[in-house]
Amino acid sequence: MLVQPYLFFDGRCEEALNFYKKALGAKVTAMMRFSESPVPPSPEMCAGGDVAAMDMSKIMHANFEIGDTQIMASDGMAQGKAEFKGISLSITAASDAEAQRVFKALGEGGQVQMPMSETFFAHNFGMVADRFGVSWMVINPKPEK
Numbered sequence: 464m465l466v467q468p469y470l471f472f473d474g475r476c477e478e479a480l481n482f483y484k485k486a487l488g489a490k491v492t493a494m495m496r497f498s499e500s501p502v503p504p505s506p507e508m509c510a511g512g513d514v515a516a517m518d519m520s521k522i523m524h525a526n527f528e529i530g531d532t533q534i535m536a537s538d539g540m541a542q543g544k545a546e547f548k549g550i551s552l553s554i555t556a557a558s559d560a561e562a563q564r565v566f567k568a569l570g571e572g573g574q575v576q577m578p579m580s581e582t583f584f585a586h587n588f589g590m591v592a593d594r595f596g597v598s599w600m601v602i603n604p605k606p607e608k
Contacts (some may be wrong), residue, residue: 474541486568551598
């Protein structure tokens with residue numbers, strides 16, 4: 464069984480992909496725009512049911528890699544109201560320097576939820592919401608005893 468995150472950026476997917484490329488070295492492995500679909504969009508897929516008003520250049524589906532992890536993404540209905548509540552993505556860094564770099568990169572234009580600091584379980588741990596509202600936990604764990 465495989466479980467993968469699927470993020471709906473509600474109109475900002477391409478911007479998010481470019482941000483993750485820069486911040487995390489993400490690699491986009493697939494990207495399909497609504498205009499490339501062999502089946503035209505239905506009213507249910509469009510905000511307010513208005514197919515004619517739909518921006519066909521928006522991303523219907525994308526897949527990107529961060530390290531060994533595959534994440535899927537889309538513009539969804541592109542209404543500009545992306546909400547990422549009750550979930551956080553976690554990145555395990557190999558060193559304190561890497562944890563600090565990743566945390567700073569993700570926080571550019573975002574909001575620190577918990578500053579990076581040493582904890583009883585990590586050399587460095589922090590939480591940040593990036594500029595799209597995706598919550599990230601960055602950790603350089605202490606070795607298990």
